[in-house]
Amino acid sequence: MTELPPVPSSFPSSEQVARASDVVVLGGGPAGLAVARLLHLRGVTPRVLERDAGPHARSQGGSLDLGERGGQLALREMGLHERFEELARPLGQRLCLMGPDGEVRMTVDEEAGEYRPEIDRVQLRHLLLDALPPETVTWGARVDEVTPLPGGRHRVSLADGSRLDADLVLACDGIRSRARPLVTAARPAYSGITFVHGDLRDPGPGSFVARHTGEGILHALGDNRAILAQRSADRSVRVYFAIRAAEDPTRSQGERFEDADAVRDHLRGTFAGWHPDLLAVLDEIDGDFAYWPLYGMPAHQRWRPRSGLTLLGDAAHVMPPFSGEGVNMALLDAVELVRALFAPEHRGLDEAIAAYERSMLDRMVEVVHRSYAGADLLLNPEGTAPLLKHFAAAGASVPGER
Structure with a gap:
């Protein structure tokens, strides 16, 4: 396992999550592993529940381009950017545009626009996993239900019949999130x-x-x-x-x-x-x-206040992949949430979560619109x-x- 670097001096310090003795993260994708890493750097190691049987259980899909103000920013905050640079492929930005007649209409090289090198999904997953204690992720844990309990706690029920109660639930469980109905009526x-x-x-x-x-x-x-x-x-x-x-x-x-x-x-x-x-x-x-099939959440969402629970990544704002921002926004969610949780100006978990949600939902309006605009650029008459x-x-x- 990669040795964990010291917490950068720029990290805020407070005891906002000191009383959240049980933190559960639903989902071991980019958002879930990133938020687990950022919490671990601050002395809180959550339990990550992932439905895959193991890290090699299935293909993770194709490549991801990480932007300077999204995924790369997050990896810097996690102390993992140097390792990312070793794995990243700047040439992966090259685009060949072709018509149905097989004729090339345009080529764009890696120097055009923002620096957004590619990394395979499976490489990103292992980069994040290697930065966590091995016992952090519980594999083969399929979540059936998330139920509110008194005092802002929640009960997570698994398909095998087991249950665990948590002070703080961070739902990074994707398009079919079991926690989403607790905070919004909006559906993909x-x-x-x-x-x-x-x-x-x-x-x-x-x-x-x-x-x-x-x-x-x-x-x-x-x-x-x-x-x-x-x-x-x-x-x-x-x-x-x-x-x-x-x-x-x-x-x-x-x-x-x-x-x-x-x-x-x-x-x-x-x-x-x-x-x-x-x-x-x-x-x-x-x-x-x-x-x-590709799904998306509305650009404008209304969320109900919910103590001790929030959503990140696709659970919060799944969208078609045509802007290349899905994983970037998921990793940025993790950064902004953990910063809010440890910011001294927030008096308690609920206030910190509310601040994160306001910022994230506002940020995502333009990003979701760009995603659908990108779809229209690629698929049109x-x-x-x-x-x-x-x-x-x-x-x-x-x-x-x-």
């Missing part, structure tokens, strides 16, 4: 966009999609359809087939398709008329296809034209523009 709504994704685990030298993905990403955009590809650190390429379509009520998010050939046939029909070199990637995918106009309006240097 289907965005109208569905991903079907698969992986090129060992792409060959003749792969058209892998070659144009390069070290970064490929966006092939057509009429309300897109083929999006992203390079991972292990040299594999994750490919997303994105369409505007009605949600399939017979399937659940993340479900694997049993009949890969049927999925290939369906996608060939959906992307009929696209260049054969682009569609050839369907036969290169050497694993299962997965169903991934005009294909690549809106994104090209967006780059031109932003004054981006776009070598290779056609």
Whole structure:
């Protein structure tokens, strides 16, 4: 395990959470592990409940780009930025924009815009796990219910029948958060966009999609359809087939398709008329296809005051991934919450939580709007034209523009 650095002198110090003897974090994703790390640095080691059977139980998905004022800021506060820089891939910012005819419309290199290097989700998870005592995370802990108790405490009931009571519950349990109904009536709504994704685990030298993905990403955009590809650190390429379509009520998010050939046939029909070199990637995918409908919370939310409990990350503000801000905002949530909990101007936990929630909800309004605006740039009737106009309006240097 990585040796824990000393608490930076800039950290505020108080005893705001000294009486919260039992702190439980729901979820071992980026938000949950980050808030656990930040609390641990301040002498409070929470119990993290994670439904995965272990750290290697499943694929964590593709890569994440961490911004300077979001994920990177959080990692600096956690004392982990140096290790992040060792793992991060600046070349992962490179973008190749292509039409359905297979012609490149634009390329943008890593020097354009904010410095947002990529890191694989699994690498980020292990970076955060290595910075915590091994006993912090309880694996295979599926939360069934969160119930209020007298005095601002809560009872967390698990699927195996066990229960634990907590002074402070930090819900980082994602889109299906069991704690969310306690603070808001708002629920995630289907965005109208569905991903079907698969992986090129060992792409060959003749792969058209892998070659144009390069070290970064490929966006092939057509009429309300897109083929999006992203390079991972292990040299594999994750490919997303994105369409505007009605949600399939017979399937659940993340479900694997049993009949890969049927999925290939369906996608060939959906992307009929696209260049054969682009569609050839369907036969290169050497694993299962997965169903991934995209959901989002409203930009403006109203939360009820709730003693001893709050939400972070996707549990608080899940949104479609088109602004690249989901994990950045989750990590920033952890920073802002822990700062509030230890700020001397807040008289008690409830006041600190309320301050965090006001700031976070205000911050997320613009971010959620940007996410849906990003969806419209990538999936629209005009294909690549809106994104090209967006780059031109932003004054981006776009070598290779056609």
